[in-house]
Amino acid sequence: MSAAQAPRQVSRQAPQRAPHRQVEVALGGDRGYTVHIGPGVRELLPVVVARLGAARAVVVSARPAGTVPDPGVPTLWLAARDGEQDKTLETVGELCREFARFGLTRGDVVISCGGGTTTDTVGLAASLFHRGVPVVHLPTSLLAQVDASIGGKTGVNLPEGKNLVGAYWQPKAVLCDTDLLRTLPDAERVNGYGELARCHFIGAGDLRGLPLHEQIAASVSLKAAVVTADERDTGPRHILNYGHTLGHALELATDFALRHGEAVAIGTVFAGRLAGALGRIGERRVAEHLEVVESYRLPTAVPAGLDPGDLVRFMRRDKKASRGLAFVLDGPSGVELVQDVPESVVAGCLAAMPRTGTGPGG
Template sequence: MNDSPDDVDLEHAPETVLHVGGASPYDVVVGHHLADHLPEMVGDALRVAVICPEALEELVGEVADALVESHPDRDVTVLVVPDGEEAKTAEVANSCWEALGEEGFTRSDVVVTLGGGATTDLGGFVAASWLRGVRVVHVPTTLLAMVDAAVGGKTGINTEAGKNLVGAFHEPAGVICDLSLLETLPRDELVAGLGEVVKCGFIADPEILRLVETTDPDELVASSPVLRELVERAIRVKVDVVVADLRETGGADGHPGREALNYGHTLAHAIERAEDYGIRHGEAVAIGCVFVAELAHRAAGLPREVVDRHRATFARVGLPTTYAGAGFDELLATMRVDKKSRGAVLRFVVLDDVGRPTVLSGPSEEHLREAFAAISGAAS
């Protein structure tokens, strides 16, 4: 008897391989129980440094053992870093560089990141800067990292001035998105990851929005075929954009290129900093996307129904769509040092419609304040 879609055994379903082309091509493997792929991606490297957060110390032991078993002459060093954004500092990066130096890390050796988006950003930056670039393989353990940080080669750390202002473009040698790792992910963390997924729906793939709008949010779990499709679709969106514009120099025919992936991020990063990174990235992105939808409605005529769809879709999966923390003036000061700004001119990725991103340069402060009032509950 043929299995119906609901009866498919995802635990043993074939993995999906998404190829990322360009000057430094690599594969993103999506599926369940993909541990065997890590030794393949690491290859014959005799030294491997696995960077992981404190919360994953038990899992990293299994990873290190597997790497040694696949190559008995291999030396594996585990570098444990703080959890979350606390890892993304110059001090932590320096401690990793010092450890690589002590281990005699050469250009033929490999860094492996095991963790969420912050670990991926940090580990990618360490790999990009050590000897001006050594190979890195990402094993994201959160939904957010799978669809965002692990793919595309952006790396970075934070400074007092803002988030991700120091970094480098450094594409990985491979990415393993093992959905079985999401089985122990706290629900709030999985929901936060959906912020980046829904964002991809608005900027490029309306089918993502349809899937979210027609699926019971409680069914979006690690074993769900819908979640797997959402992950694969979000990664494809990012791959298509990155291949066309790796270094964020702009797209063709008026498309903002890689900047489109920053939809909602200008305000999101400002909120994260204002909250001392106490808010999850995907939560801040959801708020930021609603903000720029409100801004585009006022400044560029985005239809009200598209704005309302932002609120409804993010809220459906449990993400916030309002913010009543820091004030507008504080957030505006942070937004002015956003990476997309040019001199004194603020620039925002906005939509002309679903799937049609563009850049809005120099919106009036009146429109900015009105859009912020609409998400902060201060609108009249």
């Protein structure tokens, strides 16, 4: 990563912009914050920094120079890379050392700019340095805007599993600038739809056909409500992991060649099949899982060549599992976390899933 200190002065007046959506994450004390959604909202950054009273900032950005507006205070600029390959404790350590060399204090601010892996990693570094430095997220991928940057979960991977090391550290603001999505490759945009597809089954309703900014706002509003009710995953927040148990296993089994949203999409189809096999939902609801995922042009088949035993082993390490295999599943009382699902049923549903030989995303 590279660094350059650049103290510059800019106006702290909020720029004139068309109205945008605001979603409040109404947590207690000073943990609540606003998620801003719309074109150009990243230009609010110097206003946010001024309201925090920060004397200095560190910007960690996986995007080209100029993507992040000047925070309006002396700033250390660090280059980062999106991707699971850098979502590690080693990266967190490197960031914290850069913070220390810059002299960052708890009265300053860290700003992340990038996809979900960047917001996760930078958020964890901010949570650990001095036992917590304020952080502001500028998510630049669809997946990060609809899900990863909101809710305060930070984390990195170990070779043994995904997101096994992390902390809860709520941002001070999230700026979801929809202008930044215009340059996304089509494959990355479709990847972001994986989290939107699973929203269909956890309370957001049918988002298909809505303008993209409304889809983002609906997903953020749902997550904000769930996080407000259960900040630290002791109950209702588990529903946000719909499709993620198999999804995370698929990411690990493919060495992350399968993107997160694609893996969650396949995991969502699997969750429908598993709920059906357990008698929790009927055939029509099972079929609806496939229909919704396909409508977003997401993959629905498990990549060929993966060892089912490896997938089960990875799923056993899922952080939701307190005993046996655990899945968030639909049912007669709605979506809930189901513990100790019989391995034989899981294995049978895995065997029945279609396979594709075209590789991840095919």
